[in-house]
Amino acid sequence: MECGGGILSSFFNTRRRRKESERHEAFLENGSKVLEEFITSWNGRCSIPIRNFSAQELIRSTNNYDPRRVVDEDAYYALYVGSFRGERPILVKKYRSLGLDNFSGGAHLKAGAVRDIVTTSQMSCHKNVLKLIGCCLESEYPFLVYEDVGSTERLSHSLFKSEGRSLLSLKSRVRIASEIAYAFVYLHTAFSTPIIHRNLKSDIVIIDRCGVAKLLDFSISIVIPPGESQGKDMVISSRSLVEPQYLQTGILTEKTDVYDFGMFLVELLTGQRIADIQLRLQYGCFEDYVHKGGLNEIVDARTQAGSGGGVEQEQQLQAFVSLAMQCLQKEREDRPEMIDVAKELKRIQRLVLVHLPSAQTINPL
Template identity: 30%
Template sequence: MASGVLAVLSGVAGICFGIRRRKLVRLREKFFEQNGGVLLKQKIQSQQCYKAMTLFNTEQLRKATNNYSQENVIGKGAYGVVYKGILSDKRVVAIKKSKLVDVTQAEQFINEVLILTQVIHRHVVKLLGCCLEEEVPVLVYEFISNNTLFHHIHHRLGGMNWLSWENRLRVATEAASALGYLHSETTMPIIHRDIKSSNILLDENYTTKISDFGASRLVPLDHEQVTTLIQGTLGYLDPEYFNSSQLTAKSDVYSFGVVLAELITGKKAIGVERTNEEKNLATYFVKSVKGNRLFEIVEPRLLRECTFEQLWAIGDLIKRCLSFAGDDRPTMKEVAMELEGLRKFTTHPWVQQQPYNDTRSLVHEVEQSDLYDVPLMYGANEWESYSGIIDMTLEEEDIPR
């Protein structure tokens, strides 16, 4: 009798499990189609150039992230949450789960994913694939292990000991070359639209990687601009784009100018604790350059590591990047070339005359030295800097031209 009851219960449980399983499969199929999966699959099968694109399933990514465990979270931003994951083949990846989904933009999303998959540049984070079986698309990127430029500029403990003038110029040049590539050397120009120091990552060799294309836009070859609702990060946002909704490649140039200002001043793009004049780094920097006060706002370390000519040159370059009118700004290609030229300048004679460690006394009275013996170590919580400073994001909706 008991065995009969158990058999019946087991049968009922099996039927319920089967029904639940079928519902789950149908739901994933619905999400897959809703997110443009059918279109993506067709394009992958019809075009050999998309072979590098991997379509991950839900089980693969849930297993890789321990079911999207909070312990695996390495970053949070306006567009989604980033998890560290380990795939079955032992590859370490960064898995970005979007917060919002717009089913009307599925085709555009798929086209952008396909194009980003083809972006091959040593200073751009590689998109490996995606999963479309979730309610929102999940993107899988290569994992970059050494935190963000924002962290290395602003978290002094263990983070400033390598940011010499030479390394700052190298990071800036690498980032500029990547943006120049996106603007002018891809199949269709890509405007990043959210350039900031927290979207510039550094790998184990401190090589620069541009990341987070959640706000990026493709620009048709016969257009120079795209009309959209405003989206970006306060402090980095191009004022011309803010006033006109006309997004151009020069909007990225403005944002990059703010990053350069961060790099040579050590100040955040928005400083709520600073005076009204200094609160916005971009405007404060331009005023300082125009008022011949550049040397008052750069990090003291740089005064002993580079020539006055180099500082004036980069100060003028940043000022031009931060011009209110986009037409007055250089292109990213021009920015990269100027930065590369600065890297070839000769070393400051002070540095040639005495060992570097002895020069700390030159600025000790002005500011505590930025040299530390603390090793570079980062925990998962420190990856919160992925989220940047202040995200000012409006719901995205492209406006027809």
């Protein structure tokens, strides 16, 4: 028995040492990549106001990543609710490879996780960004640790899956659009060079327990080089439609985000995913569909199915539609700046608050 016990003890000690060695190597590799990203993106002139969590701390906090603690997930990560040291509620974003290796996407996933840490840490002071409090570098892919905001329902759940849920009011939709617009203004103007998000969609906007919209993901954001007004990168997006100029040239500007924001507004207006709208295209491209009346037809149908509305509601809806159309202009120079988009949404928001009853809703088709 002693011999057997000695063999088992040796086996588990060896296994433990191997795991510790793997975690140490991952920490060194991921830590160097995070530091390099900070230096490259901001020339070292930035704060790193987050702490490093050990792998064991997060394992204990999430009960070894108990599946019952998953509150949100997509193809590349799961979001777990946890309790750090039994006192502080936290959210842990655990990236997962799903079989990817370094030659088929694993390296891009790791780079995205690193970029997510770096950009989110700089954006966390904004009220419409989920606050990052730390990260864990001791795994193949870095994990992100956020403050717990009490609710992590995606905007898309309320917007596209209305069964059994109250529909979002027009007032709520305009407020959400305004909040996200100002987060993008901050992204474009608060730093020495603009950051381009290039992947805005309702799936990365969560609504906290107070109804405040918060951005969750910055994994494919890109920092414009100092002294430049544009950047260039391979075309990456999880949207069904990408800005034409970016798709053709790989060149991004702040107007790339304005275009994405226009599609975000279309989804808010219609309660439908862009991909679903594409299935009913009457014209050669999405912009033509929007500018030749397609969007108005959808909004008009939804308004007629509503609870009466009135002149004020029609004015507000048309202002919302007009703003979406401006953001989706084919030529970049014809689109407004994000700050002007945000100001117009504030104006529309004031109209809604003055004229629209809180129970008013836009019903689905």
